[in-house]
Amino acid sequence: MNSEQLSVNNLANNYLWTENRGLWTENNSTMNSYYFTEEHKIFRSSVRDFLKKEVTPYIAEWEKNGEIPRSIFLKMGEMGYLGLMQEEKYGGLDVDFWYTIILNEEIARVNSGGFAASIGAHPYLALTHIKAQANEQQKEKYLIPGIQGKCIGCLAITEPSAGSDVQSIRTTAKKEGDYYIINGSKTFITNGVNSDFIVAAVKTNTTKNNGLSMIIIDRTTSGVAATKLNKLGWKASDTGEISFDDVKVPKENLLGEEGMGFFYIMQHFVLERLTMAIGGTAVSKYALEVTLQYMAERKAFGRPINKFQVLRHRIAQMASEIEMNQQFIYHLCQRFQNGDYLVKEASMAKLLSTQLSDKVTTQCLQMFGGYGFMEDYPLARMFRDSRLGTIGGGTSEIMCEIISKIIIDNNTYSKTI
């Protein structure tokens, strides 16, 4: 059996795992119904069918190529998946947050952190900034084709010497007449090579709030260059280093106001962390699922390895931790949906969920023995892809900094915009 068969099998048989764990009474089949309606469930199965048909068969190839084709953005755009949270007038579906959760959970089951990152960075990082801060003209130009998947974006904040410490960003945007002249470089940018536009954090002339501003830079502008980076995992995503050499950007490309960049970034971090938390737990869940399947088939000393108590207890411990994280995240998602500003909680969820996914993928790989180390089986990729979780989108240490400021120093954060 190879990984392809394993996941196809899985998808073919599927009934939704989340709704069917160890259930033996009618009552339990309504398990997640506190959050998911029938419509949500239908959406889930349509997403699953779509991914099974359009993504899963090609994922090994994309991993090898180090990028995903533009056609998949178009197909997902046609399905409406890139505009779930966007207004209808721009071509979005404007549905509740649970649809976004479902999409992210299902994408995690494709078993490619790179695919998830590429397909997520566009709507949840780049378009989130456009949605919130862009004016009508900008939305016309970037949001509408963005939702259709015709025009792909990336978010460029991190630089070689500044990541979560956004105040120390050095890329400058000097105003000259009707233009900004941009110089500097960005790194670790998902979709950094193949995207059509870059939502970049830059320092403008203003002294207000350190001068941090957000600006849209078209890829084709003269002076923009990108190099693809070679990574431990997330192979299917094109992660790039981008350099700006006297890049001339029209002043109407500024997003929102000058000097407000820091607040925009902070505000959107909540969604980013929440989606990373959702993804981390969904990956853990899927890892456990394929592992259970393997353990039922694999025999040692004359019995399936799922009969060995030590392994059973390890499975039960992980299942408990996954379930706990899942319910914690759903609880936060509900609060997010209701408009609460969850700086502390989203940081907590991202911290725990990505730590959990490292733990689960490590332990699940162990269950596969030597096969776990083989690329024919799903755990090898899951393991290396998981490793970025505690780093990307703010490291675990940054999460702890935020949490400790809130609970020890009683700092409070509120939506400033």
Next chain:
Amino acid sequence: MNSYYFTEEHEMFRESLRTFLHKEVLPNIDQWEKEQKIPRNIWKKMGDMGFLGLSYPEKYGGMNLDFFYDVIFCEEVSKMYSGGFAISQIVVQYMSSPYILKHGSERLKEKYLPGIISGEKISCIGITEPGAGSDAQNIQTTAIKQGDYYIVNGSKTFITNAVYGDFIITVVKTDPNAGAAGVSLLVIDRNAEGVSATKLNKLGWHASDTAELAFDEVKVPAENLIGEEGQGFYYLMGGLQLERLTGAVMGYAACEEALAYSLKYMSERKAFGRPINKFQVLRHRIAQLAAEIEATKQFVLYCCRLNNDGKYAVKECSMSKLLSSELSDKVMYQCLQFFGGYGYMEEFKIARMFRDSRIGTIGGGTSEIMIDDVAYQSAAKDPIYKKTTSNSNPQKEKNIPTNDEINLNHILDKIQAGAEKAKPLGKTLKFDFGKEQLFIDGTGEKNKVSINNDDANCTIQISYEDFNNLLKGKLNPMNAVMSGKIKIKGDMSVAMKLQSLLS
């Protein structure tokens, strides 16, 4: 913050309970810990305030409130820096008396519940014996019926409230040879002749009295039987959810208190010229603990919601007890560290919290027992697991036998004979084999069996093969339920009587 679960009324209740506890309990707790005894009048005071019997029916003096009041009760009593105080309260309200409420006769309820709710009576639950704990079907204490009495012999251990309590809900074997089917619950008065208790000396939980109980030819009126003979094991299984859930609430509530207590200390304590809460390593440790406490709490509250909505969630509740009690050990250990040498001194309450936490992963079923239950339900019995044995959709098809030879007529007589001997169910029950059905009408004087496919109070989906194994005694009904071989829809209480119907 918690507004999805707690309303303003809940919070008002919390406020008044907390005010009471801070006035009546907190100032005395060190004394009680030292004396290893909680004065009886504290129960009475709590009863007078209306803090006891929150979700019990009004008929017995209760308030008939929703489960989240109980959650608040468990949280707040767990924040008195004394696990012993918390458990002695929780055992009465949530771990022992509910068996009388759920399964006891009206007579028993009237005799015992009003006292529990007014705080005049203190109860305990006697399950564990020197030779059997969570393995309740192997207990040795016997209750042999003689006329209108049971004669009880045996011993129990690790029983909270057993020295100063008034009555013990005791797990006994009314049929010593019958395994799980011989287990019954009996209410035994603490001062009945032949009952004696020895106080045990413990690592922590000093304020609670924990005892070994001996029963020597104790004569217990037959009317003290809770529910039916032979059903005790199933009653206990039915009580696991609540017991584990309250254990989980105790765990995270104590963690919250320990963290708040530590944060206060850390803001006052200075090292190298600044408060120790400014050291990054300690701050990150705090942040990690806070995140884990918050996640655990929200998970436990989600399980509380399942419980409040009347859902069967033993798996989830086992998970929550496992995680919450393990977290508590971790939190207490690390919080004690923040206090440095003072953490080791009885002058600070963290020393006590540390030792009190240690029983969390043991009492009410060890972590290993929790994990066994979770493994059983989530791994071995997961539909995903079963998918590997059949390539079709297991959830929908696993209970539909492919065997075309089903012929119920030829076994109908046999079942009819057995069903007639059993007590009438009082309700209707249907076995659904997919293509054929077996309908038992238990509303008359005798159970009547037919092959009608009528609507029943309770429907049991089972394969024909498994059903045959049940009849032959090869398959234990409770195990079949736990393993998913039997699926029950509708009135669970009918299904509980399956054992009597089949034996």
